[in-house]
Amino acid sequence: MKKRLFVKGNEAVAMGALEAGCRYYFGYPITPQSDIPEFMSRELPEVGGQFIQAESEIASINMLLGASACGARAMTSSSSPGISLKQEGLSYMAGSELPGLVVNIARSGPGLGGIDASQADYFQAVKSGGHGGYRLIVLAPHSVQEMYDYAMLAFDLSDRYRIPAMILGDSVIGQMKEALIPHPRPQVDLPAKDWAVTGKGGRDHQKIVKSLYLGDGELEKHNWRLYEKYQQMQRDEVRFEAVALEDAELVVTAFGVTARIAKTALRMAREAGMKVGMIRPITLFPFPCQAFADLPETVRKVLCFELSTGQMVEDVRLHTPCDRAVEFYGRPPGAGSLPPPEELFEQISRHYGRKA
Amino acid sequence: MTGSLVSVFNHPNSLKDVVTHFCPGCQHGTIHRLVGDALDHFQVQDQTIGVASVGCSVFLYEYFDIDVVEAPHGRAPAVATGVKRARPDRIVFTYQGDGDLAAIGTSEIIHAANRGEAITVVFVNNTTYGMTGGQMAPTTLAGQRTSTSPRGRDVSSDGYPIRMAELIAQLEGVSFSARVAVNSPKNVISAGRVVRQAFEAQVKEGGFGFVEVLSACPTNWGMGALEANDRIGEEMIPYFPLGIFKEAGRRQGDASAQG
Ligand SMILES: Cc1ncc(C[n+]2csc(CCOP(=O)(O)OP(=O)(O)O)c2C)c(N)n1
Ligand code: SF4
Numbered sequence: 001m002k003k004r005l006f007v008k009g010n011e012a013v014a015m016g017a018l019e020a021g022c023r024y025y026f027g028y029p030i031t032p033q034s035d036i037p038e039f040m041s042r043e044l045p046e047v048g049g050q051f052i053q054a055e056s057e058i059a060s061i062n063m064l065l066g067a068s069a070c071g072a073r074a075m076t077s078s079s080s081p082g083i084s085l086k087q088e089g090l091s092y093m094a095g096s097e098l099p100g101l102v103v104n105i106a107r108s109g110p111g112l113g114g115i116d117a118s119q120a121d122y123f124q125a126v127k128s129g130g131h132g133g134y135r136l137i138v139l140a141p142h143s144v145q146e147m148y149d150y151a152m153l154a155f156d157l158s159d160r161y162r163i164p165a166m167i168l169g170d171s172v173i174g175q176m177k178e179a180l181i182p183h184p185r186p187q188v189d190l191p192a193k194d195w196a197v198t199g200k201g202g203r204d205h206q207k208i209v210k211s212l213y214l215g216d217g218e219l220e221k222h223n224w225r226l227y228e229k230y231q232q233m234q235r236d237e238v239r240f241e242a243v244a245l246e247d248a249e250l251v252v253t254a255f256g257v258t259a260r261i262a263k264t265a266l267r268m269a270r271e272a273g274m275k276v277g278m279i280r281p282i283t284l285f286p287f288p289c290q291a292f293a294d295l296p297e298t299v300r301k302v303l304c305f306e307l308s309t310g311q312m313v314e315d316v317r318l319h320t321p322c323d324r325a326v327e328f329y330g331r332p333p334g335a336g337s338l339p340p341p342e343e344l345f346e347q348i349s350r351h352y353g354r355k356a
Numbered sequence: 357m358t359g360s361l362v363s364v365f366n367h368p369n370s371l372k373d374v375v376t377h378f379c380p381g382c383q384h385g386t387i388h389r390l391v392g393d394a395l396d397h398f399q400v401q402d403q404t405i406g407v408a409s410v411g412c413s414v415f416l417y418e419y420f421d422i423d424v425v426e427a428p429h430g431r432a433p434a435v436a437t438g439v440k441r442a443r444p445d446r447i448v449f450t451y452q453g454d455g456d457l458a459a460i461g462t463s464e465i466i467h468a469a470n471r472g473e474a475i476t477v478v479f480v481n482n483t484t485y486g487m488t489g490g491q492m493a494p495t496t497l498a499g500q501r502t503s504t505s506p507r508g509r510d511v512s513s514d515g516y517p518i519r520m521a522e523l524i525a526q527l528e529g530v531s532f533s534a535r536v537a538v539n540s541p542k543n544v545i546s547a548g549r550v551v552r553q554a555f556e557a558q559v560k561e562g563g564f565g566f567v568e569v570l571s572a573c574p575t576n577w578g579m580g581a582l583e584a585n586d587r588i589g590e591e592m593i594p595y596f597p598l599g600i601f602k603e604a605g606r607r608q609g610d611a612s613a614q615g
Pocket of ligand 1 (some may be wrong): 452484486487
């Protein structure tokens with residue numbers, strides 16, 4: 001039997017990163033993610049890696065930029081206010097086409113807000129929180145196991161596309177404990193990091209990692225190339241979980257912790273005889289646009305659950321054919337507790353009964 | 357070797373043979389040369405990674421024939437930290453202006469220095485923000501007119517010009533900290549020696565080396581090249597004294613290195 005561990009989501013994401021070959025961690029403490037730097041400070045030296053507790057989130061993202069520019073697998077993590085500070089570096093990393101992992105164990109805001117779970121960082125994560133109109137690879141785990149698995153996936157996608165990756169969790173996913181079955185990193189072919197700066201060595205040409213393009217038409221070309229990468233990811237890297245769509249008349253959609261609760265509510269609805277299915281986006285960028293565009297004919301309505309006053313619902317509306325209704329149910333950041341499955345079940349029942 | 361010519365002054369290998377974009381009379385070019393000489397001296401061109409900052413020096417990679425990473429404004433010491441931790445066998449330096457290092461990037465420089473990162477920092481102090489058009493810098497002298505201190509820097513509201521080399525020298529993690537100027541042949545020659553020492557702290561001892569270079573920005577000072585050069589000697593050096601403020605001789609953390 002495989003080894004089963006009972007660990008926190010925060011530990012799982014750190015373990016997954018280690019297994020993925022991450023050897024450099026740069027970060028700054030903030031609740032509810034401090035288990036990640038604590039774990040890394042303990043474990044990285046054991047495997048010949050480096051842990052730095054930086055002076056700020058700004059410094060840590062820029063340390064990540066530097067390590068990544070050398071071709072190293074490196075990461076940082078934080079929670080919402082700290083992630084805001086990292087946006088400068090993320091924009092520069094995106095512009096410099098550097099990979100790297102950023103974990104956001106989100107809490108409620110805006111501002112100092114509170115430390116309870118929130119999904120109100122969705123816009124910031126998927127629409128580019130920094131300047132210049134870039135995208136990140138954004139993965140949304142909904143279990144401790146997925147925290148581990150997606151850490152590896154995030155690194156691989158990030159290296160393949162040379163785009164920073166973000167794991168968007170929240171304080172529940174980070175703090176809850178459940179079973180984790182660790183496994184070796186899946187073998188994947190990745191392009192060589194021949195762009196990395198390593199010192200010229202025997203090379204006759206220098207390597208430059210930069211985001212400044214002042215030459216005639218250079219920046220436009222660069223931005224078209226970045227755009228093409230986002231398009232390619234949209235074609236090849238979308239991941240989502242579909243539950244009971246075949247005969248569904250109502251489809252619920254939710255990500256992360258909200259998706260867990262929605263799954264229980266869905267089971268309750270099925271037991272009550274309602275034909276309800278579910279789409280759980282796993283990649284928030286690239287967003288599973290096609291899954292909504294191709295909803296089965298039977299579906300009359302999509303019901304979007306979020307721990308915010310509505311952000312992902314905008315993407316759901318954008319892609320759901322206009323002859324189906326899209327409804328929203330959410331709670332603002334700071335609501336203090338999660339909606340119990342009964343609350344979502346009640347929403348499902350209300351919307352299921354009503355015509356679109 | 358009687359009868360043959362001996363070359364005593366060459367273009368540094370570490371620098372490309374290209375024309376720079378700097379204004380006439382700007383001393384960024386001179387300072388580039390001193391850094392290039394130091395890299396040549398230690399024969400580390402092939403194992404050096406430069407970190408470019410934001411300001412008139414951003415085009416480091418156009419002039420140095422080495423690998424270069426570009427950092428956001430002020431963050432070069434943090435980027436260099438990531439580079440050096442990932443590639444401890446490489447020589448890493450940042451090249452930063454006073455706006456970059458002493459304003460937006462104060463936190464990054466202080467903490468990289470305090471950690472004793474094995475990097476070299478070349479800090480070009482021209483008492484103004486050159487690239488953005490001559491605004492007030494943290495190093496702008498009292499009374500100096502700039503585009504954002506049109507009546508002259510008033511220390512009662514703008515604060516005092518910061519002496520970075522002395523400040524950095526206070527930190528335990530620092531192996532070497534000095535200030536030089538490039539306003540005369542004599543000063544250029546000793547600046548070259550000190551820049552080399554700042555690299556030596558890294559190359560030989562794995563320590564943090566800091567060298568502040570007083571430099572002219574004729575364009576934004578509204579002066580001719582010669583007049584700007586004179587200003588360094590007459591106004592800047594009296595406030596920003598030249599000298600070596602710290603020479604620990606060995607990597608910090610080694611108590612025997614003190615004294
Ligand atoms: C975050 C950010 N703020 C402001 C700027 C604009 N900016 C570009 S260069 C510069 C000043 C650079 O001055 P200094 O470091 O003294 O270098 P110099 O140009 O004098 O060589 C500023 C403020 C920027 N690029 N990024
Ligand atoms: S603006 Fe000043 S610092 Fe910049 S290149 Fe011109 S003289 Fe040099």
